[in-house]
Amino acid sequence: MAKKLVRSVWDFENEWVETVAEVPERLPEPWAPDRPLRVAGQKYPRVDGYQRVSGDARYAFDIQLPRMLHGKILRSPLPHARVKQIRAEKALALPGVVAVFTHENIPPIPWYGDSFLFDPHVRYEGDEVALVVAESEAVAEEALGLIEVDYEPLPFVIDPEEALAAGAPKLHDEGNLWNGRPNVYERGDVEKGFQEADVVVEDTFRTQVVHHAQLEVHVCVADWEGDQLTVYETTQATFSVQRSLASILKLPLNKVRVVNYFMGGGFGSKLGLEKQTVLAALAAKQLGRPVRIANPRKDEFLAMGNRPSSIQKLKVGAKRDGTLTAISLWSLGPGGAYRSAGAELGTPVREIYKCPNVRTEESTVYINAGPARPKRAPGHPQGTFALESILDEVAEKLGMDPLEFRLKNYAEIDQVRNRPYTSKYLREAYEAGAKAIGWYEKRNKIPGSGVGPIKRGIGMATQIWGGGGGPPAYATVEIVSDGSVIVRSGSQDIGGGTRTIVAQVAAEELGIPMDRVTVIMGDTALCPYGPTSGGSVTAASITPAVLAAAVEAREQLKGYAASALNVPADQLAWEPGRFFLKSDPGKSISFEEAASRLRSNMIVVTGARGPNPEGYTINSFGAQFAEVEVDTETGRVRVLKIVAAHSVGRLINPLTGRCQFEGGIIMGLGFALLENRWMDPNVGRMINTNLHDYRVPTMMEIPEIEVIIVSEPDTKANPVGGIGIGEPAIIPTAAAIANAVYNAIGVRVRELPITPYRVLEALGKA
Amino acid sequence: MKNFEHVDARSLAEASRLLTEKPSVAIAGGQDLLCMMKDGLLEPARVVNLKSIPGLSRIVYDEAKGLSIGALVTLSELEEHPAVRQLYPAIAQAAGLVGSPQIRNLGTAGGNLCQKPRCWYYRGHFPCLRRGGDYCSAAAGQNRYHCILGGDPCYMVHPSDLAVPLVAFGARVEIAGPKGRRSVPLEEFYIPPRVDVTRETILRPGEVVTAIVVPPARGRISAFVKFAERGAWDFAVASVAVVVQKGEDGKLMGGRVVLGGVAPVPWLAPKASEALTGSELSEAAFGRIAELALEGAQPLAQNGYKVPLTKSLVRKALRMAVNA
Ligand SMILES: Cc1cc2nc3c(=O)[nH]c(=O)nc-3n(C[C@H](O)[C@H](O)[C@H](O)COP(=O)(O)OP(=O)(O)OC[C@H]3O[C@@H](n4cnc5c(N)ncnc54)[C@H](O)[C@@H]3O)c2cc1C
Numbered sequence A: 001m002a003k004k005l006v007r008s009v010w011d012f013e014n015e016w017v018e019t020v021a022e023v024p025e026r027l028p029e030p031w032a033p034d035r036p037l038r039v040a041g042q043k044y045p046r047v048d049g050y051q052r053v054s055g056d057a058r059y060a061f062d063i064q065l066p067r068m069l070h071g072k073i074l075r076s077p078l079p080h081a082r083v084k085q086i087r088a089e090k091a092l093a094l095p096g097v098v099a100v101f102t103h104e105n106i107p108p109i110p111w112y113g114d115s116f117l118f119d120p121h122v123r124y125e126g127d128e129v130a131l132v133v134a135e136s137e138a139v140a141e142e143a144l145g146l147i148e149v150d151y152e153p154l155p156f157v158i159d160p161e162e163a164l165a166a167g168a169p170k171l172h173d174e175g176n177l178w179n180g181r182p183n184v185y186e187r188g189d190v191e192k193g194f195q196e197a198d199v200v201v202e203d204t205f206r207t208q209v210v211h212h213a214q215l216e217v218h219v220c221v222a223d224w225e226g227d228q229l230t231v232y233e234t235t236q237a238t239f240s241v242q243r244s245l246a247s248i249l250k251l252p253l254n255k256v257r258v259v260n261y262f263m264g265g266g267f268g269s270k271l272g273l274e275k276q277t278v279l280a281a282l283a284a285k286q287l288g289r290p291v292r293i294a295n296p297r298k299d300e301f302l303a304m305g306n307r308p309s310s311i312q313k314l315k316v317g318a319k320r321d322g323t324l325t326a327i328s329l330w331s332l333g334p335g336g337a338y339r340s341a342g343a344e345l346g347t348p349v350r351e352i353y354k355c356p357n358v359r360t361e362e363s364t365v366y367i368n369a370g371p372a373r374p375k376r377a378p379g380h381p382q383g384t385f386a387l388e389s390i391l392d393e394v395a396e397k398l399g400m401d402p403l404e405f406r407l408k409n410y411a412e413i414d415q416v417r418n419r420p421y422t423s424k425y426l427r428e429a430y431e432a433g434a435k436a437i438g439w440y441e442k443r444n445k446i447p448g449s450g451v452g453p454i455k456r457g458i459g460m461a462t463q464i465w466g467g468g469g470g471p472p473a474y475a476t477v478e479i480v481s482d483g484s485v486i487v488r489s490g491s492q493d494i495g496g497g498t499r500t501i502v503a504q505v506a507a508e509e510l511g512i513p514m515d516r517v518t519v520i521m522g523d524t525a526l527c528p529y530g531p532t533s534g535g536s537v538t539a540a541s542i543t544p545a546v547l548a549a550a551v552e553a554r555e556q557l558k559g560y561a562a563s564a565l566n567v568p569a570d571q572l573a574w575e576p577g578r579f580f581l582k583s584d585p586g587k588s589i590s591f592e593e594a595a596s597r598l599r600s601n602m603i604v605v606t607g608a609r610g611p612n613p614e615g616y617t618i619n620s621f622g623a624q625f626a627e628v629e630v631d632t633e634t635g636r637v638r639v640l641k642i643v644a645a646h647s648v649g650r651l652i653n654p655l656t657g658r659c660q661f662e663g664g665i666i667m668g669l670g671f672a673l674l675e676n677r678w679m680d681p682n683v684g685r686m687i688n689t690n691l692h693d694y695r696v697p698t699m700m701e702i703p704e705i706e707v708i709i710v711s712e713p714d715t716k717a718n719p720v721g722g723i724g725i726g727e728p729a730i731i732p733t734a735a736a737i738a739n740a741v742y743n744a745i746g747v748r749v750r751e752l753p754i755t756p757y758r759v760l761e762a763l764g765k766a
Numbered sequence B: 001m002k003n004f005e006h007v008d009a010r011s012l013a014e015a016s017r018l019l020t021e022k023p024s025v026a027i028a029g030g031q032d033l034l035c036m037m038k039d040g041l042l043e044p045a046r047v048v049n050l051k052s053i054p055g056l057s058r059i060v061y062d063e064a065k066g067l068s069i070g071a072l073v074t075l076s077e078l079e080e081h082p083a084v085r086q087l088y089p090a091i092a093q094a095a096g097l098v099g100s101p102q103i104r105n106l107g108t109a110g111g112n113l114c115q116k117p118r119c120w121y122y123r124g125h126f127p128c129l130r131r132g133g134d135y136c137s138a139a140a141g142q143n144r145y146h147c148i149l150g151g152d153p154c155y156m157v158h159p160s161d162l163a164v165p166l167v168a169f170g171a172r173v174e175i176a177g178p179k180g181r182r183s184v185p186l187e188e189f190y191i192p193p194r195v196d197v198t199r200e201t202i203l204r205p206g207e208v209v210t211a212i213v214v215p216p217a218r219g220r221i222s223a224f225v226k227f228a229e230r231g232a233w234d235f236a237v238a239s240v241a242v243v244v245q246k247g248e249d250g251k252l253m254g255g256r257v258v259l260g261g262v263a264p265v266p267w268l269a270p271k272a273s274e275a276l277t278g279s280e281l282s283e284a285a286f287g288r289i290a291e292l293a294l295e296g297a298q299p300l301a302q303n304g305y306k307v308p309l310t311k312s313l314v315r316k317a318l319r320m321a322v323n324a
């Protein structure tokens, strides 16, 4: 296949990345919106569903190798300290303990920029201090308690505002404010905009720290055979883990294999190489035995990332007719103790609505707490909560319906990059969502006007996100003589159903049943490169590569069909299931028969993702509508219904797609009403490091969920026409719920989570 | 978790002996004990299984003697028992609102009453008076979920849902130990922090709860209301049990109002209980009882909301009881 190199710019977790990618000269014919599809776009249960629910699926957590050792990490019990001395004698004397690693016997491998794998300057409760390796997990855990560490406690700061104050304890040489200054974006002139406004509203909003709380903890198993390292890892970033690990261990890429067949959730907490993976590899090398390190749940809370909290000061100006004249945002959030992910959240403010004058100023600070990591649509749920809340306030002041107000300020183009979108069906989403929730009938015209102590309300919010994906991304399609097909792609199925949609795209294009396709993903030794699963890019990146490979593989099979029919290949045409003679459609040969001619030959084709269209922005859009019930005596908010109407191009599988929306909405509900990291201000430690004090929603909280896809396939974005949905699903949920709560009780809660105590306090009852 | 030996006790006498020979704990359903052990808060040398003792898992109702609940009756069994549902609805309701179905299928009545505190500082290895530390972390820390009544010097809330209606019904706890058997009213089973901040119950080494005996229902009506932030798998932020009788004159008589989730022990509200007698079945009267129930509440910095919340639950429990 002829190829060329292109430069492609695309959106990954809200950051625009530029890649140079090899792409095919000839791109597959896009699946036109009116093309009838047999398999793709249909509701197929997951190809690995049975394995997952029966316990058959082997997760990294389940890997057991002969002679395997178990590692446990000793973490700092203090929020800020200097490690003076570590004495491991007692731990080493415990029967079953094989080794203890600390900064004294591990090379100073750089981490987080200015720190190390083991850094004697520990900066949060949970910072890595030592690794114990033992014959069993129980012994390793017991040995942790026998390691004696002398800490010199240092002053700590866990409040982002205090971290900015003069004289605050400093975590890094650069000072607590990242880069020494805020991130500033400006278009137009906000001061002028506010002067032109008839109505200006200004408010402060706060959101809490929440965790990924994924089911599968971080776990890895490192196994050396000679100089070949295999790592079983639960990760959203199989290839990136391979690359980082090889570079740190100074190994050629072909000596490092990362395997990740099944994953129990990540939500952004598994986007790269972990310290423990490096430690497991180093320990396994030195000890000559495989080493497994699995985190206890507590460590997940302390050290494996979180969505940072936020303080957002927003100011919005609008004309009497509803036209926005200016929006300004000042935000502050903690990145935690190290540089891992920032606390920016301004994209919704900059991009959702048409507004000529916009200024955002976003700051991230260091505090002595677990480093942030991207969590499902980093920045967006919290940014959207504040923006959509204040827009409702402005609409009320203007006496406008919130939907009408949003439509008045509909952005036809990407104002930041000044170019059109490949597709945007947000108007349709507003319309469909409003209809499904009963917006015009059920919404209280006067907020809080319901009678009785239990009040109902309706609210909505808008969502914007990337998810267009891009090159490089590859897939191979292999056809063998019994007509079965193997598809390989180096991305991973992190639980969203990627394996299933890959099989659907291949089965669709090859005209064969789903059960004839096997998909292999998440193995750097077996699969061609595929991107990290973050930013909702996986489907849009790899399915076009699968399509390209399938088209080409079928083309090659046509040669075998032609020789079987004894005609030149160019006289054959294809329809799902068979090749037929153009001049005599009755004369045909099935896919299987053609494949049987392969005998011991095989067709192996690598397809590549084509470039993104130049001069366009690829975004998903959507609106969610919430109906809630608030008990004004207890403060409890119950979500009765969420309608999710989204513009995401083509949904490749409405069943797995629906699951993504349900999962995102439930997670958004947890953010809105329940979840919170509690820190003790006096000692700087996290208090609720378990899953009953850290409350994720249960089945009892889950409302009726209606998912409506309003978009047409976006074949301008890519030939399959899908845009990512994993993150859009969570973005507007909390904001819609908050607006619904206001509509129910007539009092606005400007801080998440909207717990009973916050509602009672807002109502002036407590 | 440290290694330990697990021994099946065959009789109450054997259990008492096994429990006193070396640092030991009793295990029933294990739904709380294993949390304590996994978190390194209890490190017993021996775990004594009570489930192997015959005769402790029966529910017996007798019109004259009342209801006897064996210590090893599971919460699911209690929740589903026809006589309990019919005559002691508050008890069935409380049993049915504990944790989750899985926890109720294994967790026992005895274990529920004897469970250890759930204060997050206590469970999280923070400075804690109850665990022998120098101070109470909750007093000046995160105390949204702590007590508003009977605190000082420890502000935990008693975690048991079941204890609340049992105290309201005037239940007694039957105890067997190395020195024989005894029986105490449930409200005297628990030790308030002012008396001893390091112990939750009066159980002495080697003693186990064998049964809970509830006086005959005799026309008493009851209700239990629990409020938690989540619909399942969550402890009470506040709960209320009401047990009362409807007099011939259409007014209430006798009975108790007991609060859960707001004090270090199940909180029998004396004035509210007294005020039941002669009270009308009106919202206004219920409101007065609710005010009395929370009299003397002293919220901490963050938990003032529990006062109006609990008052609303008292009103709701009264409504539920009289309308059942
Ligand atoms: C996630 C979660 C949620 C929960 N939610 C709730 C809730 O909402 N409401 C609630 O009330 N509880 C709740 N619990 C607490 C508790 O586990 C259960 O209520 C259960 O009833 C405990 O009973 P068990 O038989 O499992 O006790 P075990 O765990 O076996 O024992 C608990 C304690 O009591 C002692 N003990 C047990 N039986 C006896 C006996 N007969 N005599 C003397 N001592 C004894 C044990 O030594 C141990 O210290 C929850 C627990 C968890 C883990």
Ligand code: SF4
Residues within 6 Å of the ligand: B117, B119, B120, B121, B122, B127, B128, B129, B130, B131, B135, B136, B137, B138, B139, B146, B153, B154, B155, B156
């Ligand atoms: S409230 Fe009681 S149990 Fe909690 S920290 Fe204070 S003393 Fe300990």
